[in-house]
Amino acid sequence: MKHLFRTIAGISTALMLAVPAAAEYPDQxxxxxxxxxxxxxxxxxxxxxxxxxxxxxxxxxxxxxxxxxxxxxxxxxxxxxxxxxxxxxxxxxxxxxxxxxxxxxxxxxxxxxxxxxxxxxPLAVMVAPDSPYQTVQDLVDAARAGEEIVAVGTAPGSIPHITQAALANAYDITFKYVPVGGGPKQAAEILSGRATISTDILPTATLFGLRALAVISDERVDGFDVPTMAELGVDVPTxxxxxxxxxxxxxxxxxxxxxxxxxxxxxxxxxxxxxxxxxxxxxxxxxxxxxxxxxxxxxxxxxxxxxxxxxxx
Amino acid sequence: MLEHILPAILISLNWQVLAAMAVGTVAGIIIGGLPGLGTALGLVIALPFTYSMEPSMAIALLLAIYVSSIYGGSISAILINVPGTPQSAASVLDGYPMAVRGEGALALGYATIASFVGGIFSLFILVIFAPQLAKLALFFGPIETFALLLFALTTVAGVSSQNLLKGLIAALIGIFLALIGPDEITGQIRFDFGIVFLTAGLTVIPLLIGIFAISEVLIQAATLTDSAKPSVVKGGFRIPSWAAWKPRMATLMRSCVLGSAIGVLPGTGATAATFISYADAKRRSPNPEDFGKGEPSGLIASEASNNAVSGGAMVPMLALGIPGDAGTAVMLGGLAIHNIAPGARLFQEQPDTVTLIFVLLMVANVFMLVLGAAGANIYSRLLRIPITLLMPLVVMLCIVGAYAVRSNPIDLIIVMVFGILGFLLRLNNFPLAPIIIGFILGAPMERALRQGLILSDTNFLEFFRSPMACGLFIITGLVLLNIMGLGRVLRRLIARKTNSPEI
Structure with a gap:
């Protein structure tokens, strides 16, 4: 059966090729x-x-x-x-x-x-608007002082997941990561206070009213008065x-x-x-x-x- | 807000807006009625058409589809025993037996009016309580969600009246099917048996189509004796008398409240709401043994609650900009295109837009009632098609619908496999609804449980520190005791004690 299909496909391809070069890519x-x-x-x-x-x-x-x-x-x-x-x-x-x-x-x-x-x-480190943390350093200090920082994002292996891990790794701290899903779900967890940070793309902050502490990009982003992670001397490569x-x-x-x-x-x-x-x-x-x-x-x-x-x- | 009502009504009476509303309502009813295409997919199809429209027209079209597609699913559920959308899965339980009895017109009457009441009730909840309820929804986290879903699972008992054991087996099949695919917490793939297409897991629509629609076609084929026989089901539209409504008003109102409340909460969904309302109606009914055999209260509970979800689900979407389900998520995208950004600021900065949305939602519900009632005669005519032609048509639509969901060829096989499984289960008197309940609740329940366990450092006892979760656990326990018959035993014991002195 498969062989038959291939033969037919082969013949029809041959016929198509036989047609003069009029059919230039893309013709379908x-x-x-x-x-x-x-x-x-x-x-x-x-x-x-x-x-x-x-x-x-x-x-x-x-x-x-x-x-x-x-x-x-x-x-x-x-x-x-x-x-x-x-x-x-x-x-x-x-x-x-x-x-x-x-x-x-x-x-x-x-x-x-x-x-x-x-x-x-650009990716960003984002917190709730009324979060006590004003800078990434505040966050890191709190984590070092033994406070539990809950990070939310999408499934394991996704960019928010590896970004928060890379961030924590750079400062030699750990976050507790909960895969809750996309932007809306992350916002719900952060605004309710169950989670502390999200490390997803910056539009998440704009859409759901979160506050960015820093952006992860080559340059600063217009409209956000926050430093890049590189300025803070930390390389987060995602x-x-x-x-x-x-x-x-x-x-x-x-x-x-x-x-x-x-x-x-x-x-x-x-x-x-x-x-x-x-x-x-x-x-x-x-x-x-x-x-x-x-x-x-x-x-x-x-x-x-x-x-x-x-x-x- | 009051000063914005008059301009909003004037805008909504514009002929273009009304035309968009009418088109959206008809399209929504058809989309809902066809197995496969659901609310979210219907909205996605309509979205490109709204790009060039005036915002008021675009909102009217989207809201009309949103509202009427939930209702449309009940039509095929009642008339051909095939739920058009997962939200109307509970409507087949009593809707179809009514139709078989020759009361199809009456069943459509109950469904249409219950849907309308549910929609309007939830709209009032939305208008009055949106900002307050939205905050409440935020505090409903993974732990509370798990407790609510666990409670929802007890509804399996409500829909497996003849044989609880068979109902539980069916529910376990559903939960198992929900486990196939990626584990959402670790990303590990489970039960894929090395088949690439199974790594994505199963989705509810092909399963629903297979279990209900294909198995129904097989049953019809197996029981078909005379191909010329006219179909047993009579359609049309009849408004049930007040005498019939009166004893069922309590059911109607409770289902409205349950639907609106569950709609507000994230992660539970309209399908769960219908089964919870159905089980609640059955528990409180003076004649629970009639449920599943064409008791209008069962149909009312299902249809009022799924449309009540429509207003409830709009609460977190409008007040916070956080959609609770797929339908409202697409709607959020549609509003964003017209520079309407839902959220707390919308209520303060654009009260005219909010009022317009409320008025249009009201109009959408009225259109659903009117066009639903008027259309009943037309789609009932479908049933005049000889069954030998109608059923192949149903199969074709089902297969297209199943594939349309995500273009995964495995869904074509799934439809057939579960069609045959559903057929065999029916022949052995297994209830089918628990499979859908198990499947729909299984994945979010596991997700909520495991997210909750991460938050509580894998200490389940921490779950009881949430007052809302604790309350739900207690209710679940009481319902389970009641199902196991302990309530009856206790009552008998008490009765004996109070009687004994006289003996």
Whole structure:
């Protein structure tokens, strides 16, 4: 049966190839795999990206949400799609650079070809507005004095989880980590006083009225009068970004075209405005830069996980 | 707020707003009625259309879908024994037996009016108490959530009247199914048997569709004798008489209160609210043995409480900007697009917007009542389709609906496997609702328990230091004693004691 399908597929491919080169890439709709559910931040930003790509590429693109297991089900499926340029993958950092270190998955670093980086959001150390802690140092002093600091965030292996561990590790203290879920759940725990800090992306503070003590980014962020962790002399190496990949083996001309289109899309004023409305910051990385960045993030997160004492696969 | 009511009413009487409301209501009823598409998915589908709308139109459309999709699920539950959404799973218990008896029109009447009353009641709670209740919701943490979910689990007894043991087995099957997939606290994958698609765990909709819808189709196929036979169920819409309502008013009001309260609290959800209300109605009924055989009170309890959740769940979403469930989370995103940022400041800085939302929510409930009643004749016509055509259609819609949830091919297999399992369980007189109760409560209960254990340094006794949790544990204990028949024994003992001197 499988053999028959392959034969038919082979014949039809041969027929398609026989058609004169009139059919230039892309001549059919491109599927964009999104590893989280409809309505979430990955899905919403992904659909904004798709709209901009439609204009930039002059082709049809559509989103397919394949959800579950921290984005790994979607990533596994994206990696196993046909590498023909008609299937790409829009993902945040964790499914591609953190999860492969934690579990034995059907995909790894080599299974994706980086196309471009699109968004990078500053992370932040956030507390309740009426929290007694005014600076990160206050927090650290309290922890050293034996106070229990409860940190909340998403599932183990997620960026908030490894960020709080890296932060605690840098100061040689520990937080009690409770995986409660996304921004709204974290806010509920912090505002009610059951938890002390969240180390998720900065928009969480804006959306739910938390107070940032410090940002984890290269530079200070407009509108927040708080230092970066680097200014405080502490290196917390986690980042939170979204990028675009193709399955490994995608033809070079398709990858090149997608990468060019991505650059145009990232500069689209409508995309910038809409992402801005979500409190997301566009940080475009072209193919060469993103390829290097992806490799360093993959290795960097592996080292970080080891450093904070998480068992690796 | 009073000075904002008149402008808000004027805005909502704009024809564009009313048109959006009507479209949203019809769409919501259809989305709710089709197995698979639920409230959250319906809102996600509608969201792109609201981008270019005036804020008042956009809010009207979203609220109409939000309110009417919860109601829509009851129609398929009553008419074809297939809950359109998880929130209406408890409505099949008495709704379908009523329809089989030829009282489909009456059942739709009860469901529609109970839904309306539930929606309006919770709206008043929202308008009057939102800021105060929202603070209360914040203090309902993992430990309190665990205690409430544990209490909710006792409702298994309420829906397995014939055989408690079989009900418990079914509930355990449900809880086990909830364990498949990632352990949310450690990230470890459980019971995936090496199948990649199982690593994501199961979701409620394919399970619900398999267990209720596919098994129903199999039962119909197995019992089909004459293919030309007209369907037994009669539709339409009939308003139940006041004489029929009067003894059930207490049930209606209690279900409204329970639904609104559970809606306010995070992490419990509308489905749990319906089963809690159902079990409560049964416990207090003078004729509990009629429940499950087409007792209108059971249907009223389920439908009033699930629509009462709609207003309750809006409380933390509007007053704090913290959504309690998937539906309100999507709604929050929809409001943000129109520069409406819910939270404490919304009430102070944009009282006109808040008032508008309240008025539109009121209008949405009225539209649901009117269009629901008017539409009953139309969708009842569905049932004139010969059963040999209707059932394959149901199967097709079910499979599409199950796949639409998350595009995971394993869901197609799950629908079929659980369809057959549901069929076998039915043949052996197992109640099906406990599987759904176990599944829906299992995951959040485990999560709340383990989060609570982290917070209390794995000392369970710490849970009793929360007064709210402690109260809920005591209620749970009393209900369990009552189920085990100790209440009856005690009463008999007391009766004997008071009688003895005379002997």
């Amino acid at each position: 709709p491109i599927k964009v795999m999104v590893p989280y559910g409809a309505g979430g931040s990955t899905d919403t930003s992904g659909r904004i990206f798709i709209e901009a790509m439609k204009k930039a590429l002059g082709a049809e693109l559509f989103a397919v949400n394949v959800t579950g297991a921290g984005g790994t089900v979607g990533a596994a499926q994206a990696a196993s799609e046909n590498a023909d340029g008609y299937s790409i993958f829009y993902t945040p950092i964790a499914p591609v650079t953190v999860q492969p270190h934690l579990r034995n998955l059907s995909y790894g670093e080599e299974d994706f070809t980086p196309i471009c980086g699109l968004i990078q959001n 980042k939170h970004w979204f990028g675009v990949f193709a399955p490994a083996g995608t033809p070079e001309d398709a990858v090149a075209k997608l990468a060019d289109a991505c650059e145009v899309a990232a500069a689209d004023p409508e995309l910038v405005e809409k992402l801005g409305g979500m409190n997301f910051a566009v940080r475009f990385r072209d193919r060469a830069e993103f390829t290097e960045f992806y490799a360093s993030e993959f290795q960097g997160n592996r080292d970080l996980l080891k450093l904070i004492g998480i068992e690796l696969e």
